[in-house]
Each structure stands twice: as structure tokens, then as C-alpha cells.
Amino acid sequence: MPRIGIIGGSGVYGVFEPKETVKVHTPYGRPSAPVEIGEIGGVEVAFIPRHGKHHEFPPHEVPYRANIWALKELGVERIIGVTAVGSLREEYRPGDIVITDQFIDFTKKRDYTFYNGPRVAHVSMADPFCPEMRKIFYETAKELGFPVHEKGTYVCIEGPRFSTRAESFMFRQYAHIIGMTLVPEINLARELGMCYANIATVTDYDVWADKPVDAQEVLRVMAENNYKVQELLRKAIPRIPEERKCGCADVLKSMFV
Numbered sequence: 001m002p003r004i005g006i007i008g009g010s011g012v013y014g015v016f017e018p019k020e021t022v023k024v025h026t027p028y029g030r031p032s033a034p035v036e037i038g039e040i041g042g043v044e045v046a047f048i049p050r051h052g053k054h055h056e057f058p059p060h061e062v063p064y065r066a067n068i069w070a071l072k073e074l075g076v077e078r079i080i081g082v083t084a085v086g087s088l089r090e091e092y093r094p095g096d097i098v099i100t101d102q103f104i105d106f107t108k109k110r111d112y113t114f115y116n117g118p119r120v121a122h123v124s125m126a127d128p129f130c131p132e133m134r135k136i137f138y139e140t141a142k143e144l145g146f147p148v149h150e151k152g153t154y155v156c157i158e159g160p161r162f163s164t165r166a167e168s169f170m171f172r173q174y175a176h177i178i179g180m181t182l183v184p185e186i187n188l189a190r191e192l193g194m195c196y197a198n199i200a201t202v203t204d205y206d207v208w209a210d211k212p213v214d215a216q217e218v219l220r221v222m223a224e225n226n227y228k229v230q231e232l233l234r235k236a237i238p239r240i241p242e243e244r245k246c247g248c249a250d251v252l253k254s255m256f257v
């Protein structure tokens with residue numbers, strides 16, 4: 001049973017050779033693609049390409065609930081979300097890795113919860129990312145000599161369009177990186193008591209800088225930097241302890257009304 005699940009974002013392909021592909025049906029429909037099971041560094045891992053096998057789901061149409069439910073059903077306890085992000089600060093450079101520690105939600109109309117009544121839950125999101133996994137990914141990325149930021153606030157926009165310059169200047173006041181997919185992936189994982197860590201690769205300077213970002217640039221820079229994400233996963237995943245001491249699942253004790 002895979003305890004670790006990876007949700008791969010734009011331009012993230014081939015994290016391993018799958019040994020098995022599982023078609024999972026969930027109460028929320030099918031995940032973005034059949035779940036691939038394989039090994040990374042000797043550890044069994046499940047993988048879902050967030051936007052589908054052929055990038056057919058835009059960020060606002062990703063079946064987030066089905067993806068998280070499917071991983072849970074397969075036995076996953078810890079999710080690693082891999083994302084491409086724009087930079088809102090000079091010092092977060094294209095090619096840098098960010099081990100995100102906070103987020104701000106600017107999405108507008110997604111399925112944010114598994115609890116739409118009659119069961120009602122209010123999940124704590126004060127510290128949304130798994131501290132155990134964040135530490136391992138940061139230390140491993142440093143060891144590998146990759147440019148890495150220990151922290152970063154991710155502002156999640158609805159998309160699929162990129163921001164206006166005015167929006168980008170506003171986001172710059174309080175966040176470091178920008179993307180379209182962290183929410184509600186992370187909320188949903190937490191509602192099921194799963195750990196979530198985000199490995200973000202900076203692909204562009206968003207639109208506050210002189211040259212506006214475009215999708216081709218994001219995919220090109222992500223492809224150039226894919227090897228970093230792959231090496232990081234290969235080296236860090238075997239360091240993730242089987243037993244969770246992070247407390248991420250403790251929120252379940254107090255979230256129901």
C-alpha cells in the first residue's frame with residue numbers, strides 16, 4: 001500500500017516507471033487520470049498528474065476531491081503536491097525551489113470541502129503544511145545544492161487566466177509566489193487527516209516585472225528544471241519516516257461541529 005502520494009503539476013512527467021496503474025472510482029467521480037503506482041528510492045508511491053495525462057483539465061476544473069479521495073482510498077497518508085509558480089519577489093528566481101509554508105486563497109468557485117452537510121466540519125488551517133516533510137525537503141534540496149527557499153506564501157488565483165498587472169502588484173504586497181492549484185487540494189487533504197507538502201518551482205516573474213508571463217514559458221522553464229524535482233523526490237522520499245509524528249491528523253479530533 002503506498003503511503004506517499006504525489007500530485008504532479010504542469011510539466012511534471014515521468015517521476016517514475018509505473019509498475020501498476022489503478023482505475024479508481026470515487027463518490028466524486030474519477031480522478032484526473034488512473035493512479036500510477038511505482039517506487040521512488042525504494043519507497044512505494046502513488047502518482048496522479050493533476051491536469052490529466054494530456055493536460056486536459058484546466059486548474060478550475062481539476063477533480064480535486066476525486067484525486068484526494070482516490071489517494072486516501074489507496075492508503076496514502078502523505079501527499080506531495082508539485083507545482084509550477086510565478087514569482088512575486090525579485091529574490092525568488094526562475095529555477096528556484098520553494099518549500100511553501102503558507103497560502104492565501106483567491107480562488108472563487110471550487111469544491112472546497114468533503115463536508116457539505118449534514119455533517120459539518122471547520123478544519124484548522126493555521127499551519128497548513130506538514131512540518132516533517134517541509135524540513136526534509138528543504139534540507140535535502142540544500143544538500144543537493146539546489147537554490148531553495150525554506151518558506152514562501154503562495155497566493156492561489158482562480159485562473160485559468162494569468163493576473164493583471166494591478167492584481168500582481170497587489171499580490172506582491174503579501175505573498176511570494178503565485179499559482180492556480182494549491183487550493184482546494186491542500187484543504188481537502190487536511191479534511192481527510194492527510195499530510196500535505198508543496199514543492200514549488202519558480203517558472204517566471206508573473207506580470208509585475210516587465211515581460212508578461214505566458215503558458216509556454218511556464219512549461220519550458222518547468223521542463224528545464226524537472227530534473228531538480230526528480231532528484232529531490234528520489235533523495236527525500238526515503239527519508240520520510242513511516243510513522244507520522246507531525247500532528248497533521250490531529251485536526252480531525254476537533255473539526256466537527
Ligand SMILES: CSC[C@H]1O[C@H](OP(=O)(O)O)[C@H](O)[C@@H]1O
Nearest residue numbers: 009010059083084179180181218
Ligand atoms: C501552464 S501555466 C499555468 C498553470 O501552471 C500551474 O500549474 P500547476 O500548479 O499544476 O503546476 C498553474 O497553477 C496553472 O495551473
Ligand SMILES: Nc1ncnc2[nH]cnc12
Nearest residue numbers: 084085086178179180206
Ligand atoms: N505567473 C503565474 N501565475 C499563475 N500561475 C502560474 N503558474 C506558473 N506561473 C504562474
